[in-house]
Each structure stands twice: as structure tokens, then as C-alpha cells.
Amino acid sequence: MTDILKAISNIITNPVPDILNHYQAISNNRINAVGDALEEYIKDAFADTINEDDLRIRADKHSQTFSWLGNQNNPPDMILKNGDAIEVKKITSLKSQIALNSSYPKNKLLSSDPMLVSDCRNCEDWKEKDIIYIIGVFKKHKLNLLWMIYGNCYAANSDYYTRIKNKIKDGIKEIQEVEFSETKELGRVNKVDPLGITYLRIRGMWGIDNPMNVYDYLNLDLDRKKNDSCFQLTSIIPEDKYLSLISQNSNTLQSIKSGNLQVSKSSIKSPNNPAQMTDVRIISHVK
Known part of the structure; x- marks a missing residue:
């Protein structure tokens, strides 16, 4: 069974400098967006297929690795078989905020989430x-x-987000002389015009701050102005999760022969209560 440590190992040992060109060549130019290429790269990192150019073999290994592969309209992007869910985002600026669209940020993925399709x-x-x-x-x-x-x-826990969402949704429904219908979004207004043929969808567009801003107090070496041509990977894993993964795959990171790989203990502010600190492991690699 694969996990984040194996994916990190594959990314470090199999660098792909130009992701878009790499996946355009593999897919015969069927991939034409950087975001799509990034998703393929992450799939390959977990499935150990970064250097596999046979599309049939890649598809078979992806099928063995993932129980769900979604799309832009059906989050999450991936679910590892008997493992973690994965959401992939692409930005083009170091401090850009992260657009999450209609899904609020999640500390865990729940099967009861109404935004998930039944196949997921x-x-x-x-x-x-x-x-x-x-x-x-x-x-x-x-x-x-x-x-x-x-x-x-x-x-934070989902309660923080659903409470705000429900307050807005309930407030919209209290508007007088407007016909609403049930929806997974914040609301839908029917029969806006005299013919009753126009409707209005009211959607929430969620976003979250850039990790560089969220974790600025950790003093991570992320000053890209020093060398913006290098590649840097930074992973933040809860301590108990890290220890569980290491117990299953003790040699995954140790086998990487790179002086640029660092694994350190640290503490971050709890997303539910910044007055409390949560133990984590930070894995970083710069090349």
C-alpha cells in the first residue's frame, strides 16, 4: 500500500523539471494545462509510475493504487485504496490564496459529505x-x-464552516416573495422573470490562505528570491500519522541518498484553537 512517504521519495528521486512538456509527450498532447499535468504527476508519484511511458501500464497501476479518481466538479481528486484522500491545487504565485470553489477546507474527508458523488x-x-x-x-x-x-x-473541524454556510443559507430562505428550491448550494431562486423560465443559483466560493502565510512563524526556508529556479518540497504531517507511516515503511525516506532531505520535529498552531500547539513532522527537500 502506498502513502505520502513513498510519494515524497518518488518525487525526490525522479524529478521532472518541466511537468507540462513531460506529460504532453506521454499523452500525445492530450494534456494541455499545467494543473492537469500536476495531477498526473501526483498520481504517478503515489503509483510509482513517474518514469512509465506505457499508457496501459500506467492505467493499470493507477487502478491498483486508487479507489477513486475524481475531476474538477467531483472532489476529492484522488483516494488511495484503504488510504488517504488527496486534493491537488495549482497556483502561479508564491503567496497566492488557494481557491477551493464550492467545497470548504476539510480537516478530514467524510463519506457523509453532501458534495461527494455516490460513486466516491x-x-x-x-x-x-x-x-x-x-x-x-x-x-x-x-x-x-x-x-x-x-x-x-x-x-478546522467542519462545524466551523458548516455553521457559517447554514446561517447564510437559512438567511437567504427568509427573503420574502422569492421562490426557492432545495439545492446542495447556498440557494436556488426559481421563476425570476414573468414567464417563470429564469432561475438564479447562489453558490459559495471558498478559499484558504497560502501555506507560506499560514506557517510563517515556523521560519521555514522559503525565501524563493534567493534562487527561484530551484525546486523545494515541504510536507507537514501530524506526528502520530508520521509515526504510523514510519512503522509500516521504516526505510522509505532513509533510502533516499540526498543531503538536501530533512525531517524535523516541530509544533504548529491548532487550526481549531491557536492557543494550543500540535506536534508535527516537517519534511523538506531543496534542489
Whole structure:
């Protein structure tokens, strides 16, 4: 079974400087966006297929690795078989905010989430999964910075988000002389015009601050002005999760022969209560 440590190992040992050109060549130019290429790269990192150019073999290994592969309209982007969920985001500026669209940030992925399609809920027998946010920062077509952060290090419990969402949704429904219908979004107004043929969808567009701003107090070496042509990977993993992964794959990171790889203990502010600190492991690599 694969996990984030194996993916990190594959990314470090199999660098792909120009992700878009790499995946355009593999796919015969069917991939034409950097965001799509990043998703393929992350799939390959977990499936150990970064250097596999046979599309049939790659597809077979992806099928063995993932129980769910979604799309832009059906989060999450991936679910590892009997493992974590993964959400991949692409930005083009070091400090850009992260657009999450209609889904609020998640500390865990729940099968009861109304935003999930039934195929995702039924892809395996599950109720709750850890979720990894993977954020790639690009300069042109080159991947400069890759964050791999567990949701419970980044987002608060779902109650904080659903409470606000429900208050807005309930407030909209109280508007007089407007016909509403049930929806997964914040609201839908029917029969806006005299013919009753126009409707209005009211959607929430969620976003979250850049990890560089969120974790600025950790003094991570992320001053890209020093050398913006290098590649840096930074992963933040809860301590208990890290120890669990290491117990299963003790040699995954130790086998990497790179002096640029560092694994350190640290503490971050709890997303649910900044007055409390949460123990984490930070994995970093610069090349």
C-alpha cells in the first residue's frame, strides 16, 4: 500500500523539471494545462509510475493504487485504496490564496459529505479519511514549490464552516416573495422573470490562505528570491500519522541518498484553537 512517504521519495528521486512538456509527450498532447499535468504527476508519484511511458501500464497501476479518481466538479481528486484522500491545487504565485470553489477546507474527508458523488462514497467501505492538500507553485511550466499538508494541520473541524454556510443559507430562505428550491448550494431562486423560465443559483466560493502565510512563524526556508529556479518540497504531517507511516515503511525516506532531505520535529498552531500547539513532522527537500 502506498502513502505520502513513498510519494515524497518518488518525487525526490525522479524529478521532472518541466511537468507540462513531460506529460504532453506521454499523452500525445492530450494534456494541455499545467494543473492537469500536476495531477498526473501526483498520481504517478503515489503509483510509482513517474518514469512509465506505457499508457496501459500506467492505467493499470493507477487502478491498483486508487479507489477513486475524481475531476474538477467531483472532489476529492484522488483516494488511495484503504488510504488517504488527496486534493491537488495549482497556483502561479508564491503567496497566492488557494481557491477551493464550492467545497470548504476539510480537516478530514467524510463519506457523509453532501458534495461527494455516490460513486466516491461507494468506492470502498469507508466513513472517514485523512486528506492531503497538495499545492504546486509554478513559474511558467516549471514546478518551483510543492506543499503536501494534511488537512488537520491546515483546516478546522467542519462545524466551523458548516455553521457559517447554514446561517447564510437559512438567511437567504427568509427573503420574502422569492421562490426557492432545495439545492446542495447556498440557494436556488426559481421563476425570476414573468414567464417563470429564469432561475438564479447562489453558490459559495471558498478559499484558504497560502501555506507560506499560514506557517510563517515556523521560519521555514522559503525565501524563493534567493534562487527561484530551484525546486523545494515541504510536507507537514501530524506526528502520530508520521509515526504510523514510519512503522509500516521504516526505510522509505532513509533510502533516499540526498543531503538536501530533512525531517524535523516541530509544533504548529491548532487550526481549531491557536492557543494550543500540535506536534508535527516537517519534511523538506531543496534542489
